[in-house]
Amino acid sequence: MKLNLTADEVLTTTRSVRKRLDFDKPVERSVVEECLHIALQAPTGSNSQGWQFVIVEDAAKKKALADIYKANFSIYAKNPRSAQYEDGDLRAEQRDKITESATYLTENFHRVPLMLVPCITGRLDNASVFMGASAWGSILPAVWSFMLALRERGIGSAWTTIHLIGEGEKQAAEVLGIPYDTVSQAGLFPIAYTQGTDFKVAKRLPLDTVMHWDTWGSR
Numbered sequence: 001m002k003l004n005l006t007a008d009e010v011l012t013t014t015r016s017v018r019k020r021l022d023f024d025k026p027v028e029r030s031v032v033e034e035c036l037h038i039a040l041q042a043p044t045g046s047n048s049q050g051w052q053f054v055i056v057e058d059a060a061k062k063k064a065l066a067d068i069y070k071a072n073f074s075i076y077a078k079n080p081r082s083a084q085y086e087d088g089d090l091r092a093e094q095r096d097k098i099t100e101s102a103t104y105l106t107e108n109f110h111r112v113p114l115m116l117v118p119c120i121t122g123r124l125d126n127a128s129v130f131m132g133a134s135a136w137g138s139i140l141p142a143v144w145s146f147m148l149a150l151r152e153r154g155i156g157s158a159w160t161t162i163h164l165i166g167e168g169e170k171q172a173a174e175v176l177g178i179p180y181d182t183v184s185q186a187g188l189f190p191i192a193y194t195q196g197t198d199f200k201v202a203k204r205l206p207l208d209t210v211m212h213w214d215t216w217g218s219r
Contacts, residue, residue: 002152003197010148013199017156018101021192023111027155029055032114032191035149042142045134050121051142052183054176055191057114064175065117065163066110069188072165073106094203105158105190114191116157117176118143119183139186147189156194163188 005013036053044051056062077099085091109115120139124132147157163172164185172188173180208219
């Protein structure tokens with residue numbers, strides 16, 4: 001079933017869904033494949049199409065990936081915050097809520113009906129800025145298109161990368177049979193129908209604080 005949202009509605013209401021994921025409702029394989037067909041229309045550098053998408057349904061493999069994620073999250077959560085915001089900053093006001101939501105997903109990741117691990121051909125550990133930007137630019141638009149297509153069908157996801165910390169990516173590769181030496185993972189995405197579909201426009205920083213015309217700092 002589609003929600004029949006406009007393009008603007010899909011683009012402005014596709015949230016990172018964590019606490020409203022329905023862990024008990026199965027997600028049909030045909031729907032996921034339909035969304036991936038849409039994702040394959042995304043831009044890809046030099047038409048390389050070096051992307052690969054691993055869908056995980058097996059309970060034991062989901063549990064193994066969730067355990068990797070949970071172990072890395074415990075490390076990540078103990079690190080000092082890299083960004084320090086001033087009092088009254090919107091991002092500071094949202095931080096506790098986001099932390100609570102992220103913790104909830106960590107504790108329940110294994111319960112999601114499906115997981116997605118998008119991959120791109122090549123190792124990017126020591127890539128130049130050009131090579132890194134080109135490679136990530138050839139997989140991340142497709143993942144975002146996939147999430148938009150999910151949203152139109154009442155399904156939610158969340159963009160997570162914490163399982164990639166340290167040895168996590170290699171461990172996940174072993175679980176899924178991904179050739180670690182020649183393929184890079186781009187994240188770990190829960191896939192589940194959402195409890196309700198009434199997602200709103202997010203509160204963001206004002207446009208004039210992030211926009212520059214011709215010269216950095218020029219409004």
